[in-house]
Amino acid sequence: MAGRVGELAAALAATVSRPWTVMEVCGGQTHAILRWGLDQLLPPGLRLIHGPGCPVCVTPAERLDAALALAAQPGVILCSYGDMLRVPGSATAAGGADPVAATDLLGARAAGGDVRLLTSPLEAIALAQAAPDRQVVFLAVGFETTAPATALLLCQARALGLANLSVLLAHVRVAPAMEALLLEPANQVQGFLAAGHVGAVMGTTELHQLVQRHRVPVVVTGFEPVEVMAGLLRLVQLLEAGTPALANAYGRVVRDRGNAAAQALLEEVFEVTDQPWRGLGPIAGGGFALAPAYRHFDALARLAPLMPNPGSAVSDATSAASSPCISGRILQGRAIPSECPAFGGSCTPEHPLGAPMVSSEGACAAYYRYRRQAA
Amino acid sequence: MAERIQLAHGGGGTLMQQLIDQELRALYADPTQVLHDAALLPLPPGPLAFSTDGYVVQPLEFPGGDIGRLAVVGTANDLAMAGARALHLSVAMILEEGLPLELLRRVVASMAAAARECGLTIVTGDTKVVERGKADGVFLTTSGVGLVEAPEPIDPRAIRPGDQLLVSGDLGRHGVAILAARYGLNLVPPVLSDCAPLWPQVQGLLAAGVRIHCLRDLTRGGLASALQELAVAAGVELAIEEACLPVAEPVARTCDLLGFEPLHLANEGRFVAVVPPEAADLACALLATGGGAWIGTVRPAPGAGGQVWLTTALGTDRLLIPLSGELLPRIC
Numbered sequence: 001m002a003g004r005v006g007e008l009a010a011a012l013a014a015t016v017s018r019p020w021t022v023m024e025v026c027g028g029q030t031h032a033i034l035r036w037g038l039d040q041l042l043p044p045g046l047r048l049i050h051g052p053g054c055p056v057c058v059t060p061a062e063r064l065d066a067a068l069a070l071a072a073q074p075g076v077i078l079c080s081y082g083d084m085l086r087v088p089g090s091a092t093a094a095g096g097a098d099p100v101a102a103t104d105l106l107g108a109r110a111a112g113g114d115v116r117l118l119t120s121p122l123e124a125i126a127l128a129q130a131a132p133d134r135q136v137v138f139l140a141v142g143f144e145t146t147a148p149a150t151a152l153l154l155c156q157a158r159a160l161g162l163a164n165l166s167v168l169l170a171h172v173r174v175a176p177a178m179e180a181l182l183l184e185p186a187n188q189v190q191g192f193l194a195a196g197h198v199g200a201v202m203g204t205t206e207l208h209q210l211v212q213r214h215r216v217p218v219v220v221t222g223f224e225p226v227e228v229m230a231g232l233l234r235l236v237q238l239l240e241a242g243t244p245a246l247a248n249a250y251g252r253v254v255r256d257r258g259n260a261a262a263q264a265l266l267e268e269v270f271e272v273t274d275q276p277w278r279g280l281g282p283i284a285g286g287g288f289a290l291a292p293a294y295r296h297f298d299a300l301a302r303l304a305p306l307m308p309n310p311g312s313a314v315s316d317a318t319s320a321a322s323s324p325c326i327s328g329r330i331l332q333g334r335a336i337p338s339e340c341p342a343f344g345g346s347c348t349p350e351h352p353l354g355a356p357m358v359s360s361e362g363a364c365a366a367y368y369r370y371r372r373q374a375a
Numbered sequence: 376m377a378e379r380i381q382l383a384h385g386g387g388g389t390l391m392q393q394l395i396d397q398e399l400r401a402l403y404a405d406p407t408q409v410l411h412d413a414a415l416l417p418l419p420p421g422p423l424a425f426s427t428d429g430y431v432v433q434p435l436e437f438p439g440g441d442i443g444r445l446a447v448v449g450t451a452n453d454l455a456m457a458g459a460r461a462l463h464l465s466v467a468m469i470l471e472e473g474l475p476l477e478l479l480r481r482v483v484a485s486m487a488a489a490a491r492e493c494g495l496t497i498v499t500g501d502t503k504v505v506e507r508g509k510a511d512g513v514f515l516t517t518s519g520v521g522l523v524e525a526p527e528p529i530d531p532r533a534i535r536p537g538d539q540l541l542v543s544g545d546l547g548r549h550g551v552a553i554l555a556a557r558y559g560l561n562l563v564p565p566v567l568s569d570c571a572p573l574w575p576q577v578q579g580l581l582a583a584g585v586r587i588h589c590l591r592d593l594t595r596g597g598l599a600s601a602l603q604e605l606a607v608a609a610g611v612e613l614a615i616e617e618a619c620l621p622v623a624e625p626v627a628r629t630c631d632l633l634g635f636e637p638l639h640l641a642n643e644g645r646f647v648a649v650v651p652p653e654a655a656d657l658a659c660a661l662l663a664t665g666g667g668a669w670i671g672t673v674r675p676a677p678g679a680g681g682q683v684w685l686t687t688a689l690g691t692d693r694l695l696i697p698l699s700g701e702l703l704p705r706i707c
Binding site: 001002005006034035036037038040041081082083085086106117119123225348349350359360361368369370371 | 558559560634687688689690691692693694696699701703704705
């Protein structure tokens, strides 16, 4: 591996003739870059900025607050993926909505809530069948990578007629977020490394449209060090040639059409909706909502009577104003984690102020874990 | 209906006597000892090491071990890290009402077998039963006393710049075994816990005349936490080579899948040894027979020390920091 990465680094150095700023969209790629120190191998002038592709990071605080409120109810089993359990809701913002309230789902569990970690959404079915007198709520987060698994869960729950299972939906779509970044007046991104696993599901159609509309090169890229470097080389070749095209540097996994079965599930269960992303704000077409035939699985609608003061959640805008955390700018690629005044000081993985410090895919966590520049 | 532990088993009456006589006596090398309040220990002359640890693992039985084996081997291993051969152990058990008696029998048999394997005797113990829901099956606490056989103190403060870092075997097996059991990952073939006594390897080093500056067993937090603790305690900087870390293929693959690093996974039968440079080759050769390897060096620290640097397989450098909390599988 080291030999191949070295060759790619040399090819990059030979290809770059002027400064370029490119974004790796996915947090998994950010993680690989810092984990392997790939940025140390890049020629000067090639600048990487880290994208918002961390599902844990962009899940709106309001959705987490709803999950926390539900988890506090005795009749509810709240389940989600592992790294979702540590993400702070809005109560961690300076001042905090309620100093006693649990600030994350692990805290809700410590306070007596029944919070379960799932490695597959389908495990929620067994949970619901085993506890017919309780409501099982799956906090469903992630990009097009995990959304089909949630869709499959709901298809099966519907077929089984499960009345005590619902979802708190926070699935997001990546391509609209890339478009939103390009539309920012302060945008610096000249090319994208697109998320390979999203491509595996969705294929390349959406990315083709993005390239055509905005005239930026996009390279579908994997996650191994060699794949990230190969993606970067392809992207720089396109930039240097002035060719705003789509390239697939992850051909061993991604087909142009993607995964038809997964897309059919998405089509069946969801419809595209505008969605707020934590740190980025509302994004047109940026998420999924339940299709009419599946709306009875909406936890918010079903369990509204259990929610205390549904309107009391502190909005992102409010919390951002009173916190030193700059996670919004980091998620937009306008700042890197070590530029944040709170980084490594008042904000650490033990006491995160913003979601990017929590998830293993978050840029702040990756910086903290692999270099900890500021202290 | 299977037999289960009842509250009365801890009540001091006849049921408790039955439990001790029929189920727990197997723990003791000398069964007459259970009749006395305290063990009388004829200890050999020389410095003694003393250590204690609590054990609360879930599931109670996992691929390659169980809580009983862990509780005996774990405390014996803590003694071994001070260069001491474990001699005697105490065992305190907290049992949850409703615990299947058959499971307790297996745990007790496993403790007895582990004690024999470690060459130690269990000399005193205590048993309490708590209401259902107030414990998680079985909690064990063991305390052990051992005879120090190392000629020089084995202590983080003995670590010097220039010392060499070795590990005693491949990393992360216990962590993967537990995670797989907890998250229902059906690994085929299963990864077994590395839970095993460390004294034979330590004794091998001492017998060969290897000078040892420090030993640290790799338990929760894995190699990353152990190295960090040593770097802080000794006020030095450690530099390790990722390419030299022994990691079995199934462990590496599982880590890839869940977003973990082998460096952060728990071990129960591995240690890191810090030895002076002139002892490194011999120590490495001895540990290599158990899958051990050289992994890095101790450097002088520019400031107060405490940093652990890792050179990746690509030749790039990064700081290694311990995990902040629970290992949680990532989303994608």
